Amino acid sequence: MGTFFLIATFIFIFESCNKKKESLKIENAWVTESIPGSGINAAYMKITNLSDKDETLLSIDCDNFETAEFHSMTEEGGVMKMNQMDSVLIKPGAAMVFEPGGAHIMLLKSKHDLKAGQKISLNLHFQNAGIKSLTGDVKKIEDEAK
Numbered sequence: 001m002g003t004f005f006l007i008a009t010f011i012f013i014f015e016s017c018n019k020k021k022e023s024l025k026i027e028n029a030w031v032t033e034s035i036p037g038s039g040i041n042a043a044y045m046k047i048t049n050l051s052d053k054d055e056t057l058l059s060i061d062c063d064n065f066e067t068a069e070f071h072s073m074t075e076e077g078g079v080m081k082m083n084q085m086d087s088v089l090i091k092p093g094a095a096m097v098f099e100p101g102g103a104h105i106m107l108l109k110s111k112h113d114l115k116a117g118q119k120i121s122l123n124l125h126f127q128n129a130g131i132k133s134l135t136g137d138v139k140k141i142e143d144e145a146k
């Protein structure tokens with residue numbers, strides 16, 4: 001009984017320490033299947049700032065692409081336009097959502113075409129949290145966009 005309690009206490013402390021370090025939550029990362037030969041893909045995800053400080057997403061890199069840009073969408077006279085953002089500020093407690101039809105991450109100059117069902121690793125560079133690496137699923141956009 002005593003030993004069990006001790007172990008339970010250690011697990012609890014370990015979990016608390018782990019959670020304290022997580023200043024960001026990144027969910028549902030996925031990348032569009034390639035249009036053959038286009039060299040351009042879009043990446044989507046939701047990033048929540050769990051810290052009490054401003055966080056800035058500075059850049060994203062991926063082995064399969066030469067560059068990545070952050071794009072927002074605005075409507076001008078009934079036409080949707082993409083605008084490049086240098087970085088993405090996420091306020092404490094707020095979330096940045098990259099989604100089809102809205103803000104997105106544009107992956108440019110791909111080395112290989114991506115097929116639905118593949119996985120792809122992305123490195124996100126944050127001002128405070130440093131580099132966060134994650135794996136996204138490659139999906140057909142028509143399966144995801146509603």
Ligand SMILES: [Cu+2]
Nearest residue numbers: 071082104106
């Ligand atoms: Cu774009």
